[in-house]
Amino acid sequence: MSRRLYFGLAGVLIAVGGAVLWWALGGPVSPPPAAHxxxxxxxxxxxxxTDRHTATIEATHATDALTALGYVHGMKRAWTLTVWRHTALGTLSTAFGDGLVPVDRHARRLGFAHHARRAYERLSTATRERLQAYARGLNAALRSNRVQQREPFLHFDLAPKRWAPWHSLALARLVAWTGTAPTAAPTAPDSGLADFRAADRRLRRWLRLHGRSRSVAWAAGAPGDTTRTVLFAKHVLGATANPVVQEVVIRRPDAAPTVAASLPGxxxxxxxxxxxRRWTYLLHSDATLVPIEVDSTEARSRHERIAPAQGGEQLVEIQRHGARVRVGPISPDSAWVLEWPGLRARTDLxxxxxxxxxDAQRDAAAPDFHLVEGEGLRVDSTGAWSVQGQPPVVDRGPASILVGRSGWAAHQADVLRAQARSRPVAPAQWSASDSSAWAAALLPTLLPDLASLNAPDSTTxxxxxxxxxxxxxxxxxxIGAVVFAEWMRAYRREIGRRPTPTDSVFFAGPRRRRTFRAAVDSLTRRYGTDVRQWRWERAASERRFFPVWAADSLVAEDVSALSSxxxxxxxxxxRGHASSLSGGPARIVPLPLGPAPTHWDGWMQGPRGGLTVRRLRFEPSRFFARSxxxxxxxxxxxxGQAPIPNTTRLVPPSP
Structure with a gap:
């Protein structure tokens, strides 16, 4: 009997352990509400x-579809859009402590909220009603216990406040600003821009959104046959670990279905x-730093108050010169000002x-973009593609086209051309290609100079x-990728620019041998003498950060327990490289804020095909999530084809 009892207890323990393990790995996950x-x-x-973290919307009216979109964003991206809103409104220090006052001050000077309110007041009645409809759905989600009981909100005792319709226009400005790279004419080191650049860097590191210049779009199809044309987009989203893009399908009885990637908020x-029609836009926005002579009679100032949670109120002065804002001094009679479309009462909504x-006017011509440049690609119903805006890189091949902003985009186009010579078009495989036409062309021109290395050691x-x-x-x-990347980084320091296959640098051979030895020494110090350990997955490891938790030094509350x-x-x-179609880091010319491994890939094939996406999704609260x-x-x-295990009916309230 005792043995039977032991076996029985063991069986019970195994069953209970299995149930606990199943519960831990699978949830607990409560289904969304059946009706709201x-x-x-x-x-x-x-x-x-859907079970692929996308959503479908079945609506009778366009305004109801926008209400449902706001509801989806609120349910799926509540924490992201809450952090973005506090950033755009310049109220981070109210929610997270006075360590974020400098970020708030910078956001106020950039006028995200100020100009969003002005732009909202100038919207047509029909457009304003649509934005109000979106805010209604968003507020319904943010007020729900399902959202407010999530871990980040509970940890900071932070209940989402009511979402005003114009808040969406402020977020759109924030997104546009993260797509800028403010440039200025060369000046002396004490030009007065240091404070502005430091504040801007702090804001971007807080959001972990950068590297937008590495985004690309391309289209490809068989020559003379546009029926299966593919449109592909890669949106680089910096180093954030939080999911950003939300994919939705919108169906209405009076319109063709819309399937799109949307941004929260x-x-x-x-x-x-x-x-x-198919489209993709790179979301770049132009910002320029300009020196001007100061005319005090034309300057206009406004003041805003920042109210940190722990400290006293602080007053921020924003000085405007026409449609430009002052960002730094040069001399008593001159100053640096910022020129950016977001400083006007305009919107891309x-x-x-x-x-x-x-929109309300379906037959009217599409309005212009104002905040972003509108650079990208469109493919019409016949499969013919057209370039939108004026992207710096436009590469047209016999059966392909690629647009981008980075200098690496031209090398990505070389890979696309080579891929397009094969049939059929395979976007899933092509977009995952880690092959570099740039490295393949450059390496053979450099290798002969390494044949005469003097007395190389075994590691070399x-x-x-x-x-x-x-x-x-x-x-x-x-391993070769690591050696090549470090060699090219050392070689670039020698010649002052990125090497190309046509380089004819004076004393090139000695320089290449010297920089190769320097690269080997650098890698040896970093990874040891066993060259087998010099793997690209280590040298170019992808690190993503959870905003707020990654900035624990700025947050008043102790978040160390969860941030670690x-x-x-x-x-x-x-894996991958900036010159490959898969994208990736470029150690020879790194991004100012570091690698940007977070990206969203999406493609649409044929006139009636859906949208296919590839993106990393990580749920930090799931048991064993990292393992x-x-x-x-x-x-x-x-x-469009993901299974739908749960639905929510959004209904008008009972009379």
Whole structure:
């Protein structure tokens, strides 16, 4: 009997342990509400929650569809849009402590909130009603216990405040600003821009949104056959670990379906398709720092108050010179000012609504972009592509086209051309290619100079051997990629620019041998003498950060317990390169704020195909989340065909 009892107890323990493990790995996950009443909804609207973290919206009216979109954003991206709103309104110090006063001060000077309110007042009645509809859905989600009981809100005892419609215009300005790279004419070191640049760097590091210049878009198809034209977009989103883009499908009985990538907090649709049209925009915005002679009679000032949670109020003075804002001194009679479209009472909202077929005037010409440049690609119902705006890089091939802003985009176009010579078009494979046409063309011109290295040691010999056998592919296990990257970084320091295959530098051979030795020494100090450990996945490791938790030195409340465990930086093996279609880091010309491993890939194939996406999604609160996270690329997800296990009916309130 005792043995039977032991076996019985063991069986019970195993069953209980299995149940606990299943509960831990799978949840607890409560389903979304079956119904949610929302005031001023015109008709019942259905939101479908797919098992691929996308959403579908079934609505009768465009305004109801926007209410549902706000509801989706509130349910799926509540923490992200809450942090973004505090950043855009310059109220971070109110929520997280006076360590963030400098970020608030910078946001106030950039006028995200001030100019958003002015732009909202100038919207047409129809457009304002659509933005109000979006805010209604967003507020319904933010007021729900399902959102307010989530861990970040509970930890900071932070209840989301009511979302005013103009807040979305402030967020749109914040997104546009993260797509700028303010430039100025060369000046003396004491030009007065140091404080502005430091404040701007602090704001961008807080959000972990940078590297937008590395975004690209391309289209490809068989020559003479545009019926299966593919439109592809890669949106680089910096180093944030929080999910940003939300994919949605919007269906209405009186319009063609819209499937789009949307950004939380506002009806922004950088990539999507509807009514036979496909589009993608790179979300770049121009900002310039200009020296001017100061005329005190023309200067205008306004003042805003910052009220930190712990400290006393602080007054911020914003001095304007026409449509420009003063950012730093040069001399008593001159100053630096910022020129940026966001400093005017304009908005891109009408253009985004028209693009997604959610505006009031369907037959009217699409309004212009004002905050972003509108650079990108469009593909019409016949499969023909057209360039939008004036992107700096436009590469047209026999069966492809690529647009971008980075100098690396031209090298990515070389890879695309080579891929487009094969058939059929395969966006899932092409966009994951780690091959570099730039490295493949450059390496053979440099290797001969390494043949005459004087008395190389065993480590140098091994490094040269790996380099000679490298296939110009930046895969995680590649050792040649590491050696080449470090060599090119040292060589660039010598010649002052990025090497090219046509370089004819005086004394090139000695310089290349000297910089190769320097690269080997640097790698030896970093990784040791065993060259087999010099792998690209280590040298270019991808680190993503959870905003707020990654800035614990600025946050008043002690977040160390979670910022070092659940919300600790997310590390993944590195792969790819800025010159490959997959994208990636470029150690020879790094981004000012460091690598930007977070990106969103999406493609649409054929006139009636849906949207397929590839993006990393990580749930930090799930048990064993880090241990179970795959080290390989995320699989592609079909936005329109994902199963829908749960739905929520948004209904008008009972009379």
């Amino acid at each position: 009443p929302i005031a001023d909804l015109r008709d019942t609207t259905t939101v479908g929650w 506002a009806p922004l649709f950088p990539t999507g398709r509807t009514n036979g 009408p253009r985004w609504l028209a693009t997604a077929h959610l 010999i091994d490094a040269r051997s790996y380099l000679r056998n490298w296939d110009a592919v930046y895969d995680p296990a590649s 465990t659940r919300f600790a930086p997310l590390d993944r093996p590195g 179970l996270l795959s080290r390989t690329r995320p699989p592609p997800v079909s936005v």
